[in-house]
Structures are given as C-alpha cells and as structure tokens.
Amino acid sequence: MTSLAQTRLSRRELLKIGAGASLALTTVGLTATLSGCSSSRPSSDFEVLRDSDLPVLAALLPALVGAHPALTNQPQAITATLRQLDISLAHTSAAIQKDVHDLLGLLSLPLTRGPLTGIWGSWEQASPERLEAFLQRWRDSRLEMLRQGYKALSQLLLMAWYALPLSWETTGYPGPPQI
Amino acid sequence: MSVPDIFRQGIERGWQVIDASLQPDNSVFEADVIIIGSGAGGGTSAQIMAEAGLKVIVLEEGALKTSSDFKNDEAKAYAELYQEGSARATRDGGIGILQGRAVGGTTTVNWTSSFRTPEPTLQHWAEAHAVSGLDSASLAPWFAQMEERLGISPWAVPPNANNDVIRRGCEALDWHWAVIPRNVRGCWNLGYCGTGCPVNAKQSMLVTTLPAALERGAVLIYRARAERLQFNGDQISEVECRAMNQLQTLADGPRLRLRARHVVLAGGGINSPALLLRSKAPDPHQRLGKRTFLHPVNFTLAQFDQPINGFYGAPQSIYSDHFQWQQGALGPMGFKLEVPPMYPSITSALLGSHGQENFQRMRQLAHSNIMLALLRDGFDDASPGGSVVLRDDATPVLDYPLTDYLWEGARRAYLAMAEIQFAAGAREVFPVHVHGRASRTMADFRQQVEGLSYRIHDVRLASAHVMGGCAMGDDPQRAVVNSQGRHHQLENLTVLDGSLFPTSIGANPQLSIYGIVAKLATGLASELSRA
Numbered sequence: 231m232t233s234l235a236q237t238r239l240s241r242r243e244l245l246k247i248g249a250g251a252s253l254a255l256t257t258v259g260l261t262a263t264l265s266g267c268s269s270s271r272p273s274s275d276f277e278v279l280r281d282s283d284l285p286v287l288a289a290l291l292p293a294l295v296g297a298h299p300a301l302t303n304q305p306q307a308i309t310a311t312l313r314q315l316d317i318s319l320a321h322t323s324a325a326i327q328k329d330v331h332d333l334l335g336l337l338s339l340p341l342t343r344g345p346l347t348g349i350w351g352s353w354e355q356a357s358p359e360r361l362e363a364f365l366q367r368w369r370d371s372r373l374e375m376l377r378q379g380y381k382a383l384s385q386l387l388l389m390a391w392y393a394l395p396l397s398w399e400t401t402g403y404p405g406p407p408q409i
Numbered sequence: 410m411s412v413p414d415i416f417r418q419g420i421e422r423g424w425q426v427i428d429a430s431l432q433p434d435n436s437v438f439e440a441d442v443i444i445i446g447s448g449a450g451g452g453t454s455a456q457i458m459a460e461a462g463l464k465v466i467v468l469e470e471g472a473l474k475t476s477s478d479f480k481n482d483e484a485k486a487y488a489e490l491y492q493e494g495s496a497r498a499t500r501d502g503g504i505g506i507l508q509g510r511a512v513g514g515t516t517t518v519n520w521t522s523s524f525r526t527p528e529p530t531l532q533h534w535a536e537a538h539a540v541s542g543l544d545s546a547s548l549a550p551w552f553a554q555m556e557e558r559l560g561i562s563p564w565a566v567p568p569n570a571n572n573d574v575i576r577r578g579c580e581a582l583d584w585h586w587a588v589i590p591r592n593v594r595g596c597w598n599l600g601y602c603g604t605g606c607p608v609n610a611k612q613s614m615l616v617t618t619l620p621a622a623l624e625r626g627a628v629l630i631y632r633a634r635a636e637r638l639q640f641n642g643d644q645i646s647e648v649e650c651r652a653m654n655q656l657q658t659l660a661d662g663p664r665l666r667l668r669a670r671h672v673v674l675a676g677g678g679i680n681s682p683a684l685l686l687r688s689k690a691p692d693p694h695q696r697l698g699k700r701t702f703l704h705p706v707n708f709t710l711a712q713f714d715q716p717i718n719g720f721y722g723a724p725q726s727i728y729s730d731h732f733q734w735q736q737g738a739l740g741p742m743g744f745k746l747e748v749p750p751m752y753p754s755i756t757s758a759l760l761g762s763h764g765q766e767n768f769q770r771m772r773q774l775a776h777s778n779i780m781l782a783l784l785r786d787g788f789d790d791a792s793p794g795g796s797v798v799l800r801d802d803a804t805p806v807l808d809y810p811l812t813d814y815l816w817e818g819a820r821r822a823y824l825a826m827a828e829i830q831f832a833a834g835a836r837e838v839f840p841v842h843v844h845g846r847a848s849r850t851m852a853d854f855r856q857q858v859e860g861l862s863y864r865i866h867d868v869r870l871a872s873a874h875v876m877g878g879c880a881m882g883d884d885p886q887r888a889v890v891n892s893q894g895r896h897h898q899l900e901n902l903t904v905l906d907g908s909l910f911p912t913s914i915g916a917n918p919q920l921s922i923y924g925i926v927a928k929l930a931t932g933l934a935s936e937l938s939r940a
Contacts, residue, residue, distance in 0.1 A: 294767070322496040377865075381866050389484075398753060403753045409481075
C-alpha cells in the first residue's frame with residue numbers, strides 16, 4: 231500500500247531511455263564522485279533528505295496535492311510535510327533510502343533533470359504547467375523506471391501531507407479518536 | 410479514560426524483557442528453545458513451550474511498543490511498527506508490502522480478521538504438496554482452542570458503513586457475504602487496529618500469548634536481529650544476533666550469542682527464509698525462499714451520496730467469498746472481497762491521480778468506500794509466487810514477477826467489486842489504476858476496465874499477507890520442512906510461522922498460523938520435554 235520508491239537504473243532501462251539521456255545518466259555517478267561526499271549528506275536538521283532534494287520536493291508538493299487551502303495559505307505547510315516525509319524515510323531501510331536518493335538525485339542534477347523531466351531551469355522557477363507536464367510524462371511513460379518514479383513521488387508526498395492534521399479539515403476527516 | 414498497559418505492568422512485576430541495544434557486547438544467553446520472532450507463530454509457540462516447562466528465549470527484531478505508545482497516529486505507526494517503515498515492496502516495486510515489525514509482529518498492527526484455513530486449501534496441500542496430518546478434522550480442535558484463547562468470534566456489532574457496502578451490494582445481487590470473525594475482547598469499535606490497539610482489546614500476541622509465556626519465565630529479547638545461524642553438522646549450535654539502532658534501520662549494536670538445544674524459526678514470510686539464506690543453511694533442492702505468496706490486492710474506489718466515514722469503526726467486519734472457489738482450487742485466480750480502513754494518509758495514496766483530481770477525491774473521503782480483492786496466489790501452476798533474495802547488505806527482498814495470470818484476476822476483481830459498489834448505491838466507481846476515472850454506470854465501468862493497461866505500476870497492487878518461502882511437505886525435494894515443520898536437513902530446527910504454507914491461504918492468514926502452529930508446537934514441546 232505504501233510501495234515507495236525502488237527506482238533502479240538497470241542497464242536495459244538506460245538503453246531504452248536513449249543515447250542523450252543515458253549519457254546524462256551515466257554522469258550522475260561521476261558527478262557524485264567529483265563532488266565528494268557532500269551530496270549524500272542529509273540537510274541540517276534532516277535525517278535522510280539532502281539540501282538538493284528539498285527544492286525538488288517543495289516544487290512537486292503543490293503539483294501533487296492540488297489547490298488544498300491549508301497548503302496554499304500556510305507558508306509552513308511545505309516545510310512541515312518535508313519534515314514528516316524525512317521522519318518516515320528515516321525509519322525505512324538503507325536500500326530504500328538509497329533508492330530515494332537515486333531518484334531525487336536524477337531530478338536535482340541539471341544534467342539529468344532537463345532530459346528526463348523537461349524542467350530545464352531550476353525547480354523553484356518551474357511553472358505549474360511545466361510541473362504538470364512532467365508528472366504526466368512520467369505517469370504515462372513506456373519506461374517502467376519513470377512510471378515507478380511517478381508512483382514513488384506521488385505516494386511519498388501525498389502520504390506525508392495527509393499525515394499532517396492541518397490537511398484533514400478539508401477532507402471531512404475529524405481526526406483520530408482520543409482515548 | 411486511562412487504559413491499563415498490561416505489558417508495562419508485567420515488566421514492573423518482574424517479567425524478563427531485555428532491550429538488546431543496552432546489553433554488553435558479546436553477551437551470551439542459553440535456553441532450551443530459542444524462538445526467533447514474536448508474531449502469530451512465535452507468540453503461539455512461546456506460550457506452548459513455556460507452559461510445557463521449557464526454558465524459552467523469544468527474540469524480536471522490532472521495538473517494544475505497548476498500548477500506552479499507541480496514539481491512533483498513522484505516520485508514527487507506519488514508521489515504527491512496520492517492516493522497512495512500511496516502505497517494504499517487491500523487488501521491482503510492483504507490490505507494496507505491509508508487514509509488522511514490533512513485539513507481537515504483524516498481530517500488533519493487523520485488522521483482526523480471523524478465518525480458519527479453508528477446506529479446499531488444506532485439501533490442495535495434501536494432494537499437491539504432500540502435506541500430511543493437517544486436514545480440517547485434525548485441525549478443528551486447534552482452531553477451536555485458539556479461537557477461545559484469542560476471543561475470536563463473528564463481529565456482533567453492526568458493521569460500519571464502509572463494510573456495509575459489501576453486505577448491501579451482495580444482498581442486492583444475491584451474492585455470498587458473511588460477517589468476519591475478529592480476535593477482540595471488549596472492543597471499543599474505534600477502527601485503529603492498524604496503528605496498534607490503544608485499549609488492549611485486540612487479542613494480539615502482545616496481550617495474550619507473550620504475557621502468558623513471560624509469566625512462565627520466558628525471556629523476551631527485543632530490538633535484536635538474528636543475523637546468522639552457526640552449524641555443527643546437522644545441528645544449529647548458535648544464533649548470532651546484533652542489536653538494532655534506534656531507527657530500526659541497521660543492526661549495528663551489541664552482539665548477542667544465543668544457544669539452545671532447539672531453534673524455532675518464526676520470523677514470518679521473507680524474514681524467516683532470509684535468515685536461512687544468510688546462514689547458508691543446507692538447501693540441496695534450492696527450495697529456500699521459493700514459493701513466497703502475497704495475496705496481491707487490487708482496489709476500487711466508490712463515492713456515495715450518504716456519509717461512509719470509513720475511518721471509524723471495526724476496519725473489517727464483512728467479506729464476500731462469492732468469487733473465491735468458483736472453479737475449485739485451481740483454474741483462474743479466485744479472490745476474497747473485503748474493505749480497508751479509510752485513514753487519510755494511506756487512502757490518499759490509493760485514490761490515484763494527482764493535483765486537482767486527487768484533491769477532489771480526497772474531499773470526498775468521508776463519502777468514499779474502497780473495496781479490495783485478496784487474489785489467491787500459489788494454487789494454479791500459472792501462479793508460482795516469488796523468491797526471497799538477499800540484497801548486497803544481506804537484507805532480504807522479494808522478487809515477485811507480475812504475470813498475465815495475475816492481471817487477468819485483477820481485471821475480474823475490478824468488475825466484481827464495482828458490481829457490488831453500484832448495487833449498494835454508489836454514485837461513481839473508479840478502478841484504483843493510474844488511469845482510473847469515474848464511471849457512473851456498470852456498463853461504462855466495464856468498458857473502462859477492458860481498456861486499462863495491465864502492467865507494473867499502472868495497476869496499484871499491495872499486500873498485507875506474506876506466506877511461504879519455507880514450504881512444508883513430506884517430500885524433501887520440494888519442501889524445506891516436513892509436515893511437522895521440522896527442517897528436512899537440520900535436526901534441531903523447526904519453522905513455525907506463515908512461511909510454512911505451500912500456497913497462499915485464500916483468507917487473512919492469522920488464524921491459520923495460530924491453529925497450525927498450536928498443533929505443531931504442542932507436538933514439538935512434548936518431544937523436547939521428554940528428551
């Protein structure tokens with residue numbers, strides 16, 4: 231039910247993406263190597279999510295959740311959701327954390343972000359239309375890896391958002407019973 | 410109103426309950442029997458072994474969380490009480506797996522549905538898997554005993570509206586439906602069984618068999634992963650354990666060495682075969698971890714004019730077996746129909762789509778019903794199940810290929826569930842599929858379902874029942890253990906959990922584990938007591 235992310239880049243999948251993008255993908259490891267360990271270190275006050283992951287997730291959250299008034303009106307809502315997601319990820323497993331890092335790494339590195347997502351500028355600057363086009367492209371892709379990425383991103387962020395009490399009123403959920 | 414935390418009270422009275430992470434490195438523990446796992450199989454075994462006068466150690470990888478820790482909090486429960494923080498999934502990510510990780514195992518977080526093993530399942534095991542001595546008549550007294558022990562009886566309170574959709578729909582269609590037996594005593598009908606029962610009404614292992622065993626002097630060591638078995642010939646000489654970190658992600662704490670004359674393996678599907686694989690246990694016919702089954706589940710969503718409020722009330726109280734045995738045990742996949750609880754976080758991930766579409770569906774949460782089909786895998790030859798394999802870090806993952814046989818079952822299940830929902834008065838029904846949309850009529854829904862893509866990630870699949878991987882049977886070429894659960898090659902190892910099952914059950918498996926394990930553990934206990 232909470233099948234999160236297990237996005238692996240098999241050789242076969244890389245070949246299917248095409249030469250341009252696969253060149254970009256193979257440079258991910260190189261980039262990570264060149265930039266040392268810093269890219270794998272969690273952001274301060276986070277257990278799993280890194281500095282480079284946060285703007286990607288912050289941009290995608292409203293695109294996935296829609297025009298929820300509590301998300302639109304409360305500036306702290308996005309941060310609260312990312313913290314909730316981070317706590318959940320911190321309890322998963324090394325294997326799943328690595329998969330999530332790989333997926334978010336693809337989305338944040340400029341070399342892979344453009345060809346794979348159609349977002350050529352920064353995530354912060356991406357228009358709602360661009361974000362929607364990206365989500366549909368991955369959702370409908372013939373590539374298993376991208377469809378899985380769509381599933382993982384939407385489940386991770388939706389579950390984190392609707393775990394927060396501030397999201398409930400609009401849904402008609404009065405909250406859990408108090409004992 | 411404050412509810413007594415009977416587990417904490419027991420610890421105060423002197424139960425031997427040990428946090429492995431606080432032990433000195435290389436601590437040694439000795440007993441007559443080491444039981445690895447504290448869920449349905451381990452808990453049941455622990456009480457039986459302890460009452461037979463044996464010195465028992467129960468080992469649990471998960472944390473100790475008891476009623477005063479349970480706050481009806483979804484995110485906290487998914488993080489703390491489920492394997493891999495509830496992010497466990499099959500290797501290709503096709504099926505999400507909800508499986509418990511705590512003292513009490515999955516019984517701490519399951520939804521309480523308790524069915525005896527169906528007759529056709531036991532017959533099929535005897536005929537196709539050389540399982541002996543486990544027919545309905547031999548098992549009946551054991552099921553009766555465990556039903557009595559765990560307060561299992563059909564739910565006497567009216568179902569919540571979410572479950573009532575099944576009753577009303579099936580009544581209108583003249584299809585089979587029945588009330589689900591639940592393992593509860595004094596249930597408050599809150600509906601938060603999935604996040605740990607805050608009032609100790611659910612008769613999980615946490616409040617029944619484990620306390621009984623601890624009263625008899627059993628020792629519970631929690632937050633300890635059994636990493637490897639050491640062998641001396643055909644004997645297990647030692648169980649090497651390591652304490653888990655606070656987040657339960659790594660076994661990097663103190664080492665523990667456990668020794669006993671007999672080892673009971675009860676880590677559940679995936680984790681039990683994984684320990685044997687890590688230990689390089691004898692497996693001359695390559696059966697270990699094979700034939701692991703999931704009851705893969707697919708879903709439909711229905712919206713009603715009237716409120717459903719499926720986030721409150723006993724989560725599962727009505728089921729339908731109308732499609733379960735239509736062509737016997739073999740042939741096209743049968744399925745059992747039930748509903749899940751409609752907690753907001755988990756439901757948001759099942760509604761499908763994103764953005765405004767997802768939001769519009771979430772706004773209908775209180776008027777929505779989700780139905781699920783437990784697809785009965787492992788019976789027909791076209792359904793060989795999955796294989797447990799080890800990752801580079803020696804943790805397990807289940808490789809479970811998605812087949813056309815499964816997709817065909819999912820397609821029929823979509824249709825069956827929508828028929829019930831429309832018959833119960835649903836305004837709109839959606840298949841839970843990445844391209845699912847609202848249908849207002851059955852004709853439109855049928856057309857939609859015929860046109861859907863049946864491929865990985867498009868059809869949303871989940872599982873809450875991991876079964877098999879240490880299959881039982883009297884033929885050592887085809888089974889890991891014999892019909893008593895004794896390992897075919899290792900003399901002092903018995904498997905007593907859901908990993909025994911040579912197929913899926915065709916019903917929520919907890920009572921199958923309780924009944925079968927009670928019978929086998931009683932036989933083993935009397936043998937060990939004599940020795």
